[in-house]
Amino acid sequence: MVRRPLLSLVLAVALVAAAPAAPSAAADRTPSAAFTAAAARYDVPRDLLVSLGYAQSRLDERAAGRSGGHGMMQLADNGVSRTLSEASALTGLSRAALRTSSPANVAGAAAVLRSYADSAGLDAAARADLDRWYPAVARFAGAVDDTVARLFADTVYDQLATGFEGPLSVSARPVAPDRGKLARVPAWGSGDVGVLSADYPPAAWAPANSANFTVSSRESSYPIDFVVIHVTQGSYAGSISWFQNPASKVSAHYTFRSSDGAVTQSVREKDIGWHAGNWDYNTRSIGIEHEGFVDNPAWFTDAMYRASATLTRNLTTKYGIPRDRAHIIAHREVPGATHTDPGPHWNWTYYMQLVNGVTGTGSGTVDTASTNLNVRGGPGTGYAVVGSVADGARVTVWCQATGTTVTGTFGTSNVWNRIGTGRWVSDTFVNTGHNGFIPGVPRC
Template sequence: MIPAPTSRRARLALGGLLALVTALSAPVAAASPASADPSRAPAGGGPPASAFDAASARYDVPRDLLVAIGYAETRLDMHAGTPSASGGHGLMHLVHTRTLDEAASLTGLAPAALRTEPAANVLGAAAVLRAYADQAGLTATGRDDLGRWYGPVARYGGAREAPTARLYADTVYDLLRTGFTSERGERVAGRAVVPQRGALERTPSPDGVGILSTDYPPAAWAPASTSNYTVASRPGSHPVNYVVIHMTQGSYAGSISWFQNPAAQVSAHYTFRSSDGAVTQSVREKDIAWHAGNWTYNTQSIGIEHEGYVDNPAWFTDAMYRASAALTRSLTAKYGIPRDRAHVIGHVEVPGATHTDPGPNWNWTYYMQLVNGVTGIGSGTVNTSSANLNVRSGPGTGYPVVGSVAAGATVSIYCQAAGTTVSGPYGTSNVWNRIGTNRWVADAYVLTGHSGYIPGVPRC
């Protein structure tokens, strides 16, 4: 049963909400191109914006707070109903034995619907957050203040350690401050918000979770549970011959928290954040993290996790590539590991691996260039008839514009691919140059000394 409305706003929305929940298992007709609004009907399994509106009104939880939590957890992606590495389901990351079970009790919805139906998933998250707010003593007036939701948000993240709880909540509040637009069209405008952290105010900030690492100075230190790794004295006890690259299949804070859960039976030495390349160490390099699924490789490798999901390239940012490559470069120098693909490998390449990460969206060419200190294989000078040349997220005019480069600028070219045919100052060409992660310009606008593909520059 859905509990009775507790406010006039909730009562007004209840009819629409009941219709939404009733329709969860019914087929949904696709909107026509002429009438579709991309900001209201996200693609790829996300819920309509009305799901956030209705859940917000029903439980008196700020709508943008719900969207920000979903964006921080999954980029608002249902991931085809598959759970995260830490057992979270749906775009709001409802976790079995915790938030998922609480959501089922509070909403009366079946766990299967909460796991797999986007609107139910959002509704369940709102119910749990409202219950946490009530238990924290938030009144109706208090619930109108975004800053006072900090405690419930930190609790929703499920961290066992205070620094990680703050890391989780601060990530959500950073999104509220800066604003964002998801790939699925959900928009949250930035606003001035002052998080009321309570007891967590005295906890170290996420830029210094606990103390800093003694192995790698840029990293924060948030130790994994001793149940999730083996104490050793490497490289004396075991040689370190490999770096293994992973994807978390979950969020940055959630993965660090999972390593601190004794039931996880998994860990990694380092974890990188997608947005800015921040890094946290959870296992000392001398010790054996349980990350590869192969004991021999566990004993001989350093495991590096990267925030995100293998099926969504939006997580693979240039900041994360560069920060991770800097660590790998440092590790290879420290332990004498060759900087090649036989020794810097993906989890999928470990013998007997059952995982596919880092997946087909991981750009090994670019990553290894960074590991080896290569800042660009080719270069060219931009020429446009206007002030700037559009930079797109892929090799073609159909990809979104993600920035620009000024006329006369010199750009590094990491690889090239065939895309949309474009006519420019240097002729007509379907060749596109990648000048950064998810950053492309048409070769017809770049003077490289060659027409089309540049000798020595790899195909992407």
């Protein structure tokens, strides 16, 4: 287990004294300005701070985390993490300001991260080396154990290695993080982290705290009648850590990662997870969490939909659960539920198609004015070209979305057809027999 001691009063006073004045109410509220100011004020690498926020919330200032996190940086006091209290002590800002003001939220996270770097002995020269900040990032996770702390820090550094686009974009760059003692901890999904779970081989195994679920033998005690779909209201690593926090009193059986559909199991299927907010439904269901926030559809990736649907197909086969919406349900549909997940952006039509093995619901012949039709990475001409389709070829339309208006062979339309994972073409070039949206084809 990793113990996360509180900052000493001496360190807190020193950082406050050394820093310029805290952000005022009139401070520039744009994300770029907030990160630039906070990074300069606390001598934290700006892109590292941005990547930390992207891992926590996709830089969404509206984000309210289930584990008590607030704002883009998910500052929290939840029994393990004390970043909100620490930020208040270090910046002199009120907890209310840190929760509600984006510049304050970012500045608070920078102050905490800098304090962790100071505790780790990073001097000015070391702070200039992005790779030396890894232990401070891992500590920011507020994780119960080292494996989850490494998962969190690896996520932040992997994003820096690949680059990402969002409210703020960060370019890819080489990274070689100095993991310190965490270098001895297996990377997630390897070694002792559990390549195979006891119930579902693709899942890593990271058990929830015993205070957060009920040991059972449901094969003989309760029928498993439902799969309940949740959204974490937090990051992948943060949610796994939350189930390991004895103060949470919640757990789900499985959690999926947004970026690639990776899955972790935290509760055995035979045991009763505390996820539905209804004891009867808890006893008769498997709870599946999905990384993200209900108000931000960017989290609901095709990789996560497909990986989750594969698990649900496995569960419905194993337990004889009908593959319909009466038995594969939203958390908000549980009687007495006070949560709204998975929210309005969850694509139930597409998910149920995947669960039921539907291989496509619309098709058409590509009819172009040129030899090949460009395939783009999203529903619009602003997305990169990722391939092409030959004139006269047939394509399957998985779902459709509104995007850039295009004039093509079949007129003018802003409808785009998804013909594969990350592969889109304008509807004006596909002869489906319908003008625009195809009846029966889901919206993406």
